[in-house]
Amino acid sequence: MRLQYLLEQAMLNLRRNVLVVFAAVVAVLVMLTLVFGTIVLRWSIDQDIGRWDDNVRVIAFLSDDLSLEDVDAIQAQIQQWDEVRDVVYFSKAEALVEFRELFADQQSLIDVVEEDPSVLPASLRIAPVQAADYSTITDRLVVIPGIREVSAADEAIDALVARSSRLQTFAFWIVVVLGGAAVVLIANTIRIAIFARRDEIGIMKLVGAGNWFVRIPFFLEGIIEGVLGAVFAVALIWGVRGSIAELFSTSTDPGALVVPAEFMIRQALLVLGFGAGTGLLGSAFGMWGFLRD
Amino acid sequence: MIRVQDVSKVYEGGTAALRDVTLEIIKGEFVFLVGPSGSGKSTLIRLMLRQELPSEGQIWVAGKLITELPGWKVPLLRRSIGTVFQDFKLLPTKTVFENVAFALEVIGRPRHVIRNQVPQVLNLVGLGAKADRLPNQLSGGEQQRVSIARAFVNRPLILLADEPTGNLDPATSVGIMRLLDRINRTGTTVVMATHDHAIVDAMRRRVVALERGRIVRDQSRGAYETAEQRIVTAQQRPLTAELEGDL
Numbered sequence: 001m002r003l004q005y006l007l008e009q010a011m012l013n014l015r016r017n018v019l020v021v022f023a024a025v026v027a028v029l030v031m032l033t034l035v036f037g038t039i040v041l042r043w044s045i046d047q048d049i050g051r052w053d054d055n056v057r058v059i060a061f062l063s064d065d066l067s068l069e070d071v072d073a074i075q076a077q078i079q080q081w082d083e084v085r086d087v088v089y090f091s092k093a094e095a096l097v098e099f100r101e102l103f104a105d106q107q108s109l110i111d112v113v114e115e116d117p118s119v120l121p122a123s124l125r126i127a128p129v130q131a132a133d134y135s136t137i138t139d140r141l142v143v144i145p146g147i148r149e150v151s152a153a154d155e156a157i158d159a160l161v162a163r164s165s166r167l168q169t170f171a172f173w174i175v176v177v178l179g180g181a182a183v184v185l186i187a188n189t190i191r192i193a194i195f196a197r198r199d200e201i202g203i204m205k206l207v208g209a210g211n212w213f214v215r216i217p218f219f220l221e222g223i224i225e226g227v228l229g230a231v232f233a234v235a236l237i238w239g240v241r242g243s244i245a246e247l248f249s250t251s252t253d254p255g256a257l258v259v260p261a262e263f264m265i266r267q268a269l270l271v272l273g274f275g276a277g278t279g280l281l282g283s284a285f286g287m288w289g290f291l292r293d
Numbered sequence: 294m295i296r297v298q299d300v301s302k303v304y305e306g307g308t309a310a311l312r313d314v315t316l317e318i319i320k321g322e323f324v325f326l327v328g329p330s331g332s333g334k335s336t337l338i339r340l341m342l343r344q345e346l347p348s349e350g351q352i353w354v355a356g357k358l359i360t361e362l363p364g365w366k367v368p369l370l371r372r373s374i375g376t377v378f379q380d381f382k383l384l385p386t387k388t389v390f391e392n393v394a395f396a397l398e399v400i401g402r403p404r405h406v407i408r409n410q411v412p413q414v415l416n417l418v419g420l421g422a423k424a425d426r427l428p429n430q431l432s433g434g435e436q437q438r439v440s441i442a443r444a445f446v447n448r449p450l451i452l453l454a455d456e457p458t459g460n461l462d463p464a465t466s467v468g469i470m471r472l473l474d475r476i477n478r479t480g481t482t483v484v485m486a487t488h489d490h491a492i493v494d495a496m497r498r499r500v501v502a503l504e505r506g507r508i509v510r511d512q513s514r515g516a517y518e519t520a521e522q523r524i525v526t527a528q529q530r531p532l533t534a535e536l537e538g539d540l
Contacts, residue, residue, distance in 0.1 A: 002401055203382055206342075207443070208372035209399035211365060 009217035028229025186282025226279025300350030375444030434465035
């Protein structure tokens with residue numbers, strides 16, 4: 001009964017100030033749309049450049065007939081080159097795991113690979129001392145017997161990585177500014193609600209209402225505003241997630257990149273939590289210095 | 294029940310509202326705080342409610358040293374005190390029933406208790422038939438009865454009343470005083486600040502007179518003024534007689 005009462009009070013506050021509440025919800029909506037959009041965009045870029053993480057710029061695919069000793073010998077040999085900082089062995093099993101992640105949305109491809117694991121070779125992943133060394137390393141690798149094929153990250157990948165990180169920094173600062181605005185707007189709605197109900201609050205305190213009993217409806221009000229903005233942001237990004245994913249994709253096949261639902265749900269929950277947190281912070285600021293005994 | 298020990302209250306800017314006040318009120322007493330405007334009556338009531346803290350001195354209410362009470366315990370203190378004010382402090386959008394129920398709702402009383410107790414206390418104040426009215430559909434006296442019902446519905450140990458008849462005509466005031474007297478007879482300690490001569494003289498209860506922040510008189514079965522001060526005007530005499538007849 002008490003929870004119901006507190007919720008009713010919060011809903012009453014929201015209905016009384018529809019316009020200011022609308023402004024606060026829109027601010028949260030814009031901020032979280034940006035957050036969620038960036039998360040999806042970042043995911044799609046990762047799909048393209050995922051294998052080139054950890055400064056790996058060259059991948060040497062190995063023949064299936066090599067023994068483990070042969071592989072060790074080749075790895076040790078490459079490790080001694082001046083241009084090479086690190087060499088990591090990547091087994092067939094690891095390649096399969098990675099393949100499943102990369103093509104999680106294309107079950108038919110995964111079925112093919114699982115039927116015939118030989119199509120996914122083991123490899124050595126090589127991090128050069130300097131990114132520009134990749135061509136020298138590639139030239140030296142191709143002549144080693146037992147190496148089937150060499151694949152190197154080119155300038156396009158480097159540019160994409162740089163662009164992605166610049167984009168993220170930019171988005172981060174916009175989110176900080178918009179987040180601040182959203183908190184202030186929510187705080188403002190809370191102030192207005194407190195002011196509108198000051199007589200009622202005075203009487204509540206007089207008859208011995210607990211401090212939290214007085215405060216909770218205002219916290220709920222802020223949280224509802226934050227979550228409402230988050231719900232709209234999630235709906236918006238959910239609708240256009242395909243277009244975002246293709247924005248920077250290097251894939252020539254349109255529609256190849258489908259953002260998996262499981263990833264979307266996990267990130268959506270995070271965004272909703274972020275919305276609730278923004279609301280909570282806004283309420284706390286709004287009540288700052290008010291509602292003391 | 295209430296003990297005020299060496300209490301002074303100086304407001305910002307240096308205005309001394311109370312100076313070195315010591316007062317003891319025992320359980321079940323009915324005490325009038327009298328004195329002109331600005332003598333410190335309202336300040337004393339605000340201190341007893343812990344709406345303010347004294348600049349010096351200590352106050353005990355219901356066995357608790359409330360001047361040392363941590364903030365989160367203040368609501369508990371207030372649940373043992375009912376309050377009535379000159380301006381009624383009713384919520385205009387709530388009905389009579391809802392205004393009284395509000396006092397129980399906000400301290401978390403279950404619904405069946407509210408449904409049971411609110412009509413009881415409304416009958417006690419004589420407003421059982423007007424439970425569904427809004428405050429602006431009631432007379433001033435009726436509104437004050439609602440506020441007394443709200444103060445009493447939780448069966449407090451103490452009732453603090455600050456000028457409860459200040460906005461009411463003399464005849465209506467008689468009804469309010471009769472109600473407060475009845476509440477006092479249930480064992481509730483009543484402290485009432487007033488400058489209504491007729492009421493104090495008719496009731497003949499303990500009178501604590503304040504002047505410029507000091508207690509200048511503390512008299513059981515006292516009158517508003519001492520014999521020397523007493524100037525009963527021609528208008529007041531018949532009213533006093535009427536009050537004496539009533540009480």
